[in-house]
Amino acid sequence: MISNATRSLSVTDHLREAILSGGLPAGTKLQEVRLSEELGVSRTPIRAALQSLSAAGLLDYAPNRGYVVREFPISELVDAYEIRGALEGLAARFTAERGLVDSQRQTIEQSLARGADILTSSSVMNDHVLGIIGETNAGFHDTIMEASLNRLLSQMTQMSFQIPRVSNRNIIAFSLDELRQRHDEHYLIYEALLARSATKADTLMRDHVASVKFAAVRALRETR
Amino acid sequence: MISNATRSLSVTDHLREAILSGGLPAGTKLQEVRLSEELGVSRTPIRAALQSLSAAGLLDYAPNRGYVVREFPISELVDAYEIRGALEGLAARFTAERGLVDSQRQTIEQSLARGADILTSSSVMNDHVLGIIGETNAGFHDTIMEASLNRLLSQMTQMSFQIPRVSNRNIIAFSLDELRQRHDEHYLIYEALLARSATKADTLMRDHVASVKFAAVRALRETR
DNA sequence: TCAATTAATTTTGTATACATTTTCAAATTG
DNA sequence: CAATTTGAAAATGTATACAAAATTAATTGA
DSSP, X not given: OOOOOOOSSOHHHHHHHHHHTTSSOTTOEEOXXXXXXXXXXXXXXXXXXXXXXXXXXXXXXXXXXXXXXXXXXXXHXXXXXXXXXXXXXXXXXXXXXXXXOHHHHHHHHXXXXXXXXXXXXXXXXXXXXHHHXXXXXHHHHHHHHHHTTOHHHHHHHHHHHHHHHHHOSSOOOOOHHHHHHHHHXXXXXXXXXXXTOHXXXXXXXXXXXXXXXXXXXXXXXXXX | OOOOOOOSSOHHHHHHHHXXXXXXXXTOEEOHHHHHHHHTSOHHHHHHHHHHHHHTTSEEEETTXXXXXXXXXXXXXXXXXXXXXXXXXXXHHHHHXXXXXXXXXXXXXXXXXXXXXXXXXXXXXOHHHHHHHHHHHHHHHHHHHHHTTOHHHHHHHHHHHHHHHHHOSSOOOOOHHHHHHHHHHHHHHHHHHHTTOHHHHHHHHHHHHHHHHHHHHHHHHHTO
């Protein structure tokens, strides 16, 4: 069932969140009239949202038969990390080849400093730490994506980011040691970008994503 | 201006073709009422088409300001081939790791045989040869994409395929020798897939796409 | 004459009625 | 009793009217 509370978000964001959070399990038929009644809007914005989410790969669509939340098998989760690694590696390569502008460098340094701050000060793992690290992580990766100045690439990477969240209904449970390793990897990638070492940046980024992949798969195995 | 002749195609296909063929140059505002009048349908299917093409990355969109055909700079064409190489290389890797089923093997062999047939028999380059080769090319790559059994990957690759066509309003002018080289590369990739040599298949596919990239860039430089 | 404001036009956002297709169940027939 | 057919219900596809926002032009003021 879909909450009607948050009307501030667009219908598309609302439905996407419901799918990615697991509120709408795979196989759920998303019917236009039903959704329009539940969300209190007409069928028109509902249709727009369904088309958008279908294009993003979250829904299956068949003409005259409507939209269904599609399956997200674990095997595809693994593949998604492989794809993400290849794309983000390429983004790191592009960024290293073209160089960082000052504002990008500052943004990355701030996210790194913020991550280092909390990882050196706190000795216990809790939701607060995970939250901060999650934000700095996103900031780091997003900046490199934007820095590569390639709309196509960033668009694709956004797509490949959505899949892992589906199966990760619980946030991946990293240990503090693991988080520190991931942070060190971020720092090494940043150094490669500064040194304009394209191949090194590519390789480091791919390995970094592979490490996250292992943690995600392990977390998934443990929770089942 | 948009031809109203081909009504068999959907509105989305019609508009996509108009954009990719250059009939609607970058910067063109696509207005709903205008398009609905020109194509003889209501605004509803027009809106669906515009949303779909925007999600596919062909149109820029701003709320309350509509859709505009976006720019496709040459630099992005080059990047698109890099992305395509990374993704198709990954697809080749997946396919090699998981193996080809008989039907896939047959499809690939047929496309290879058809390509070999025309490339060995004909000694002159014309539109007929280019057309046949174009089809067999698409068949080869599509089969590997499908064989990798990854919807996410095939979806992304379809996206990265669209960009090159935009700047290539004229089909890339390959020579017969070049086409034969590309065909040989296809055959080597196929052998690597059969041998389950994942890394080799990946590398060969990336190099193959890189070769096509060089030809595309050269063709673009020559026509300007 | 130039700038700012306001009004009119244009364009997109939304709602809703109608058309077409599909689906499911009941009824009919062998 | 099983299989097919048929019809009603429900779902998506389309068209159109109305609302809200943005753009453009005109007008007013200095």
